[in-house]
Amino acid sequence: xxxxxxxxxxILHRWLRIPCQLSIRYKRLRRPFAVxxxxxxxxxxxxxxxxxxxxxxxxxxxYIVVDLLGHGQSQQPGDESVYSASEQARHVxxxxxxxxxxxxxxxxxxxFGALVAAEFSHMYRGVVRQAVLVSPPIYRDETGNxxxxxxxxxxxxxxxxxxxxxxxxxxxxxxxxxxxxxxxxSKTQLSKKDFAGFSGTLRAGIISQRAGRLLARTKIPTAIxxxxxxxxxxxxxxxxxxxxxxxxxxxxxxxxxxxRERTVKKILQVLSTKIGRASCRERV
Numbered sequence: 001x002x003x004x005x006x007x008x009x010x011i012l013h014r015w016l017r018i019p020c021q022l023s024i025r026y027k028r029l030r031r032p033f034a035v036x037x038x039x040x041x042x043x044x045x046x047x048x049x050x051x052x053x054x055x056x057x058x059x060x061x062x063y064i065v066v067d068l069l070g071h072g073q074s075q076q077p078g079d080e081s082v083y084s085a086s087e088q089a090r091h092v093x094x095x096x097x098x099x100x101x102x103x104x105x106x107x108x109x110x111x112f113g114a115l116v117a118a119e120f121s122h123m124y125r126g127v128v129r130q131a132v133l134v135s136p137p138i139y140r141d142e143t144g145n146x147x148x149x150x151x152x153x154x155x156x157x158x159x160x161x162x163x164x165x166x167x168x169x170x171x172x173x174x175x176x177x178x179x180x181x182x183x184x185x186s187k188t189q190l191s192k193k194d195f196a197g198f199s200g201t202l203r204a205g206i207i208s209q210r211a212g213r214l215l216a217r218t219k220i221p222t223a224i225x226x227x228x229x230x231x232x233x234x235x236x237x238x239x240x241x242x243x244x245x246x247x248x249x250x251x252x253x254x255x256x257x258x259x260r261e262r263t264v265k266k267i268l269q270v271l272s273t274k275i276g277r278a279s280c281r282e283r284v
Contacts, residue, residue, distance in 0.1 A: 009077060019094030020082075023047075023073035026054055026065040033103040035129055036062035037271070038096060038120075042111025042135075043201050044174060044190050046072035049110060053264050057271075062103070066095055068116070070197020083200035085112070085209060089120040104129040108267060110259055111135050111232075112201060118211040121220045131222045132270055135230055135257050138211045138237050152234045157207050164202060167195045215241050215248060222248050223270045225263065227255035 012018045025047030029036065037057065039050040047065040054063050067074040068088050081087065096105065106129050109117030114136030121128045139153035148154055163170055174190045190198060215222065224238050235252070242248045251270065255262055 009075075013077070013082070014079060019090045020069055020075055020077075021098060022069065022091050022095040023067040024064060024095065024099060025067060025072070026050070026063070027099055028054075029062050029064070029100050031060060031062055031103075034062055035103055036064060036096070036101045036105050038092065038101075038105045038107050039063065039065040040092060040107065040109040040113030040116050041068065041071070042109075042113045043206065044071070044198050045110075048072075049259060050108075053108075053259075053267060056264070056268055062101070064096055064099055064101060066092060068092075068113070068201075070194075070201055076194065076197045078196055080200040080204050082204075083197065084204040085115040085119040085211070086123065088116045088205065089123055092116065092120060093124055106271065107131045108271070109133055109136070111137060111257065112205055114138075115205060115209055115211045118214050118218075118222075121218055121222070122214045125218075125220060128220050130271075131218075131220050132225065132267060133222060134225045134259060134263060134267065135227065135233060136211065136224060137206055137232050138215070138241075139206075139209065139234060140212055140237060141210075153237075156232065156234075160202055160207050164199050167192055167199070170198070171195070212237060212241065216244050218245060218247055220247060223251060224248060225251040225253065225266050225270065227253050227257060227263075229255065230257045232257050 013020055039047065039054070041047055041049045046067050050065050054065065057063060069091055070076045070083055104127055107117040107120055109115070109132070111134070114133035115138070117131050117133055118136070121131045137156075139156065140151070142148075142154070142157070171190050171192055224241075226233055226235065226238065228235070238250050242250050251266055253262055253266060
């Protein structure tokens with residue numbers, strides 16, 4: 001991971017707003033103009049998360065897997081604003097185009113990557129065929145009202161803000177969780193040196209977000225796959241979205257936040273079945 005705050009970065013990406021080139025972990029583009037699966041990882045992870053699932057895709061399918069800005073082998077700018085979900089979506093699109101993606105895309109995002117997929121679907125709806133959001137931390141807007149302070153959304157935001165005040169503890173906890181296999185991430189190493197990408201993404205991409213508003217009016221068939229035992233999610237927000245918008249279908253699983261075998265199977269099942277418009281009921 002390299003830091004990109006030099007004068008060249010400032011001119012090209014901050015002033016001229018030219019999207020960054022993300023590191024591509026895996027790519028197979030055999031069929032021009034055919035659908036391409038775009039896999040987007042979450043916070044403190046890399047594209048390695050998707051290694052197992054891409055081996056299970058049909059042999060003739062196109063796919064591309066990237067490392068988001070501030071993660072893996074991609075740049076880690078100090079400018080916090082570049083880590084918002086909408087900015088990351090810009091970089092994902094530009095990277096796909098430069099890599100040779102020429103047809104429509106199906107987005108698969110995990111955790112923060114699901115928020116990036118929601119932004120991508122809104123910003124570039126003309127090229128998105130379908131979106132699959134896995135464990136998406138979708139929170140309602142902050143209101144500032146005292147009566148809302150005990151909402152699960154606000155309690156999670158408070159927890160995240162407190163977390164950012166103790167980077168050493170975050171790094172140590174993450175390292176321990178990885179060693180114990182408790183996180184389900186792709187065995188990446190979070191360090192104080194890499195903390196800018198983590199903190200920027202948490203602040204600009206998760207604490208501050210608009211995914212709920214975008215999904216309430218999306219016209220893209222969207223599946224939300226989530227674990228009933230995931231402490232980072234607010235399932236009632238998913239239910240509310242599905243009631244408002246019949247493009248959204250819910251797939252609850254007896255899992256937590258990470259992408260495990262059961263989650264992989266459900267993702268593949270959803271990808272192999274066209275998401276219909278008519279139903280917004282939960283499917284098991």
